[in-house]
Amino acid sequence: MRIVITGCGRVGSALAAQLARESHDVCVIDREQSARRRLPLGFPGRFQVGNGFSRSVLQRSGIAHSDAVVAVTSGDNSNLVIARTAKEVFRVPTVLARVHDPRRADLYEGLGIPTVADVTWSVNRIHQMLLHRHLLPDVTFGNGETLLVRSAVPAYLAGRRLSEFEVDGEIRVVEVTRGGRSLVPGQTTTAAPEDVVTFVVAARCLHRLRAFLGKELGT
Incomplete structure (x- = not known):
């Protein structure tokens, strides 16, 4: 993905570093040259000095060809x-x-702009919203390290044991909704068409669950 991040504070720099490690094309904008020091040594992305709300600055960042923009200034x-x-x-x-004053969240949402808050939680949540839009969590635990995610079972997985979907220490199947009724699956419970499965997944492993379900989700 081509991603423009405006603001190189704690959230912007941490998010930029994480996305760059995953080989995304990242451009970071900050009005202070000194903010560049918050990025790791050898950061492969671009850093641009300027006000993120300036159209000319945004144009120079390559926004016209970007897949996503994240506004996390102060x-x-x-x-x-x-x-x-x-x-x-x-x-x-x-x-x-990012919204600092929770009372303003409704204003952003009314304009169709999803918002996040808090530093550690923001980095995890923004990362999920950028890369795993089909698997946004229903519940997060701690600072977002563990997620509760629900997803329909792709048709090509019907008939397989739900225990096969699990990865020790990373992904667990904890519930299945079938025909409007909820059940806790056993080791031999198999997936049925139109099942909706609840997973507990480590945030760092969400990409693995997404890849497993991706054929049906079209991601």
């Missing part, structure tokens, strides 16, 4: 302007913003 007003510009002017497919 100001809610700036994040809103950046997010709206990315969404309404440049038509970026995925736009996310």
